[in-house]
Amino acid sequence: MSMEEMKDLILQYVIKEYLEDEDTEITYDTPLISSGYVDSFSMVSLLVFLENKFKIKIPSSKATPEAFDSVNNIVALVNQYLE
């Protein structure tokens, strides 16, 4: 999967699962946690999605609000654990 495909996959998942207002537009750089689009309790489900989709294990110490705060940040995190 290319980097662009990975970004788009995560972005579409966030839009589908977490955004309540269908008119909200977000980009790869839109803050997700600090904006409140994804709250701290929901981060766990996003983590499970990433681990399932990319067949990786992300240590909970690395799953911080900062690391999850945008699609670009998430992709950088996932890349650290991809073989």
Added chain:
Amino acid sequence: MSNIGSYEQRLTGFDWSIAAKELEYHDGESINIGWYCSDRICRKGSADKIALYYQGFGGADKQYSFNDVRLASNTIGSFLQALGLVNEDRICLFMDRVPELYFSFLGILKIGAIVQPLFSAFGDESLFVRLENAQTRAIITQKKHLAKVRKIKDKLPSLEFIIIIDPIETKDLKAREIAFSFENTSPVENLDIFPTKAESPSVLHYTSGTTGQPKGVKHVHYSLLSQYLTAKWVLDLQENDIYWCTADPGWVTGTSYGIIGPWSLGITQCVLDSGFSAQTWYQFIEKYRVTVWYSAPTAIRSLMKAGSEIIRNFDLSSLRHLASVGEPLNSEAVIWSEKNFGKPFHDTFWQTETGCIMITNYPGMKVKPGSMGKPFPGITGVVLDAKTYEPIHEPGRIGLIAFKPGWPSMMRTYWNNEEKYREKFVNGWYISGDKASIDKEGYFWFIGRDDDVINTGGHLVSPFEVESALLEHPAVGESAVVAKPDEINMEVVKAFIALKPGFLPSSDLELEIMNFIRKKLSSVAMPQEIEFVDQLPKTRSGKIMRRLLHAKEWGEEIGDISTLEND
């Protein structure tokens, strides 16, 4: 000098008439929280004083004077009246922390109706059961939350009005939906305030119990006396303070101390409507020169996790007094705040049912890190023997936290559930459902809940509610939901699930079930962990032994398992 002065001296001859006198309220007269929090402050000469500094995500800053708040609450009140809404109608607020929520809260009270604030992160099922229980006539919401309301409105014949407070095209409105814009409506200078009395209902907050559906906690306008005086003496709010209560008004802290307490005192408060990040929070304190900060242990522990280094990037010297609520504040957090902010967080203990702070560490009083503090003057707080329901006098012995009923903000009933309400009182005591011990100096020390309710990040979650929702998932045969220890949130929700025949455990199914609960109930109720099991431990009579699973999670002794069916 703190407002309370000497705690010991305040105990002597305390009477709630102190608050009545300061509020210029006399028994039998009208008392309306909406009026006290806006009109009265303007009449006392503070019309131009800032009531609210608001910062939305992305730096959308706004500010409103007490006169702005008065006019805006008049305006929405007038609009609601024109719709035919009257006193004691339940009107739900289902919004993020936007200024319109605060104006609407007061406007609803001004017309004598009952405010039903609900957490905007609730899923459609959580919203439905609360609106149905209250037979809510109107809901005020934002476009972003409209889809959840639309999903359930056909099952709610009592819900006559769905009011949307942000721009929406008329053609996009469906049956029962009405658009209302504060900006495009002429401010109403004079509104006839409904002459509510002390016992007139005011706010209906929902709280979760171990069994049954959530309970609507009914409060009355007389609660103002407790909220006013505790905000003054415990939070130590003073004329020139800039106060920040981080709680969402969907929960009781966000109304008792995020609206009523500070505004009845004429205090400037600020609201941050965005997600959590240490950087954003510290920036906010620095920008608005926050002096009094009322937050929660989960947030404090998250700040601790972000480290001390980041604090040095901000000027937080404005901070004068810090307090915390929602769950027990661990001693490490108190010591950490003293080291990093130069002052300790003062723990406060209270509940949706109590309406105001009951046990706390007072300004100027020696803070014992990890302790809950002492009862507020006028509050008789004890721990009771769990078998005899008699007060325990022996220091250090654990019992049930209980209070002698009679303070102004005590709940008046559970909505449509008088039986459950009566169950909260034994031997003339209000039983809180929490356990503690009292040391020889009279400080309370929190032990835990006396039931299975999960306190996650200060939010109470009913295992029953989550288990019921889980059963609606096609793969779930049966489930047991317990608290699991968590470094940040104290506890999180964990579900043990036995699948129906034909379904196999997988991480994809785990994610599907998590998201199912998140959307149906809320992210707070979403299991943070799911463990698939072949069968759940049950008694011989078939009852799931939740306590066994709880003990396993907490590394506790399992205790008597003689009734266990499937060892």
